[in-house]
Amino acid sequence: MTGYWTIDAFIISSIILLAYPLINFFYQENKEKRKDVRTK
């Protein structure tokens, strides 16, 4: 923690901003891969 709440909020939100789409991307890609394997 930096001691400044606005900067703490900025840092935590930045981590969420970068991590959430990344996790979602891998989840969706894996889901599609599994779907492809099943249809083959």
Added chain:
Amino acid sequence: MIWNWSIFIITCLLMVFVGFWSGRKVKGADTDEGYLLGGKQIGPFVGAAALVATGYSGWGFIGAPGTAYAYGTIELLANFLYAPAICFGTLWFANYLRKQAGDRGGLTIPEYLSRVHRGTDKEKRAVHFLAGIATLVFLTVYVVGQIRALGYTGSVWLNISEQLASILLMLVVLFIAVQGGRLGIAASNTIMCVGMLISAAIVLYVIRADMSIGELFQRVAEIEPGMMNPQTSAPYGQGKYSVFLVFVYALLFTTCLPYMSSQFLTFSDKTKTHKVALYIAPMGLVLSVIPLVGLYMRIKNPGLAIADMSMPVFLNTFVSPKIGGLITLFIIFAMLSTVSAVVQTQAAALSYDIRSGLNMKEPKRSDLINRIAVIVIGVVSILLTYFAPQGMLNQFSYIGTGGLISMLFGPTIVQIFVKANARTCFWSMSVGLITNILLNTLTSAGWVEIPIIGAAVGGILYAVMGYITNGNKRIPDELEISTN
């Protein structure tokens, strides 16, 4: 000045080329779909860059550093919140809107609303017309403000009059929009977005060369502790954490404003929205560092008479004239990218939505009508900017884009959960707008709260009236049977 003119002319030539290239590249250029939706061939990177460039207007480069100079790190947080809002808005809603518009055949947001709500032909046309005319009126007022800012920045940069600068820059926008349609705008916005990202990187580099970001915060805290640990969210509200309402506002801005949400409809069928979101996140984060300029200037030049001058003074003082000229070009890009998306949406409302809403015959060359509408909108916007009475414009601008958000939240977002009819959609839009107007005229609520409250009222009415008219069901029997 010769340098500024040189890079301006080179950029104009590049944009003219992009307009021509897009016009040739788009599939079905002479159809409404080809022109209004860029042939639905926009990929994840271009889709992401176009959304970010449109979402981050000139405000991010001039207004945000100015607000950071005056109020401190609250602006760093507020400006940043647009990034997750655009990213998550795309991730959560783009796919639904795109699929629904594809299945039902909607080329614009007003048409999409008329297609997804069941009802008689007359009721659907009423929805189409109301959404179209509101889009046209409120975006016209919004774009007038943008042109004014564009004219001012361009006049200082090129040393010409504000009017001439506005006309020159609007000519570039109109050329891209007329030649390349939606694809041209998306392609040019991608170039503009790259320029904006380069500017942000340069700004960060210049500040970091002088002091670390930690030291920057420490020195601001020494001057004015309240700027680092504010007890209110001023200018975004009086509560300590009211600033987080900016995220809600920006989420509504991304998903409900036609010039943003219509971009979801342009994505190619192969474009995956989770890939678009993956590009948006880092782009948004990089652009979020711009308000640091305001904090840096607070240390270096605490006596600025006008806070909004912090970026221009920063460029004149701490950056070489050539790099400063280049960054100003990118700031003008940021404004142009928003203006171009807005102008195209206005033109679609004029040439397509209002025509369809009034049940007028489809012209033989609809693409030609769309292109003429772009020119008409451009000319009218310039005339309004410099000749309309400011008082009249102010009346509308208070409502502006916030009014559109209040109107369209129910039919766009609540519709995902409750499948209401066209009559409910019409009343939700009307009540959302009226609430917004009343809050603007009778209360002292701010520009962040008013659209949120208006959207909540319109949305609740949509959900309740929709539920009742569906026979106390979220989804009426007739729809459940047809989907089964």
